[in-house]
Amino acid sequence: MSADRTPVSPPRGPGARVVVHPDAATLAAAAAARLVVALQDAQAERGEATLVLTGGSVGIETLKALAGSPALAAVDWSRVNLWWGDERFVEASSGDRNAVQAEVLLSVLDRLGLDRGRVHPMGSSDAFATPEEAAADYARQLAAEAAEGADPALPVPVIDVLLLGMGPDSHIASLFPDHAGARVREGSVTAIHGSPKPPPLRVSLTFGAINTARQVWFLVAGQDKAPAVAVAVTGEAPRERVPAAGASGTRATLWMLDAAAASLI
Numbered sequence: 001m002s003a004d005r006t007p008v009s010p011p012r013g014p015g016a017r018v019v020v021h022p023d024a025a026t027l028a029a030a031a032a033a034r035l036v037v038a039l040q041d042a043q044a045e046r047g048e049a050t051l052v053l054t055g056g057s058v059g060i061e062t063l064k065a066l067a068g069s070p071a072l073a074a075v076d077w078s079r080v081n082l083w084w085g086d087e088r089f090v091e092a093s094s095g096d097r098n099a100v101q102a103e104v105l106l107s108v109l110d111r112l113g114l115d116r117g118r119v120h121p122m123g124s125s126d127a128f129a130t131p132e133e134a135a136a137d138y139a140r141q142l143a144a145e146a147a148e149g150a151d152p153a154l155p156v157p158v159i160d161v162l163l164l165g166m167g168p169d170s171h172i173a174s175l176f177p178d179h180a181g182a183r184v185r186e187g188s189v190t191a192i193h194g195s196p197k198p199p200p201l202r203v204s205l206t207f208g209a210i211n212t213a214r215q216v217w218f219l220v221a222g223q224d225k226a227p228a229v230a231v232a233v234t235g236e237a238p239r240e241r242v243p244a245a246g247a248s249g250t251r252a253t254l255w256m257l258d259a260a261a262a263s264l265i
């Protein structure tokens with residue numbers, strides 16, 4: 001049975017909650033169900049919905065669960081904008097790319113009217129010479145879709161839900177502990193060199209961009225993540241050292257965990 005769990009220290013951010021599921025498959029199915037509702041709600045509120053996708057095993061399992069969801073058609077997919085929180089800077093066709101792995105969902109959504117003009121993969125190494133150029137291009141795309149009145153220093157569109165996986169070292173997107181990307185204070189997108197998790201070259205949203213999202217959802221499973229979850233969930237550690245502690249939504253932060261990842265809170 002799944003359960004709300006209040007950690008010893010409360011989770012960080014307005015509307016922050018921890019929800020524990022028995023295993024990763026249940027977590028992915030529950031996240032998919034929540035996504036349908038959240039996207040519907042966003043469309044009811046403002047006519048369209050914007051979702052930022054993540055890579056990683058639970059992130060991709062969630063997309064697979066969404067692809068198989070009987071409620072999928074409840075969302076108007078022609079009015080959903082899709083972005084990515086990070087990407088591996090490799091060839092466009094590489095199976096390492098989060099965007100390629102997401103095709104398991106996107107090919108199903110094509111049949112439900114997905115507007116590919118609203119799908120924004122990050123640049124690949126065939127299209128750009130360096131991850132810096134791909135990052136600058138993505139920042140430009142985000143700025144082009146930013147709402148009137150958006151912060152001119154950080155022009156990004158309204159993000160309804162932003163998904164994040166988390167590594168055992170507490171990294172989120174491609175912001176790694178004690179690594180240059182986690183120290184970036186300006187701009188919405190950054191290039192990453194020497195990522196501790198291969199491949200070494202990546203592109204990532206910055207904390208600044210991530211923290212504009214209305215809802216941030218962490219999707220985390222596995223015993224190896226438990227120590228990092230216990231530290232990050234309270235948000236008390238510096239984000240440069242524990243990146244997952246530095247991400248939160250303006251309206252809600254949801255830690256969706258399996259029992260193993262939640263075992264130390």
Ligand SMILES: O=C(O)[C@H](O)[C@@H](O)[C@H](O)[C@H](O)COP(=O)(O)O
Pocket residue numbers: 054055056057058059086087088098164165166167168171172173174197
């Ligand atoms: O592209 C990536 O590598 C990710 O976006 C990364 O941040 C991932 O989400 C975590 O490493 C968790 O991955 P797992 O769920 O596979 O542990």
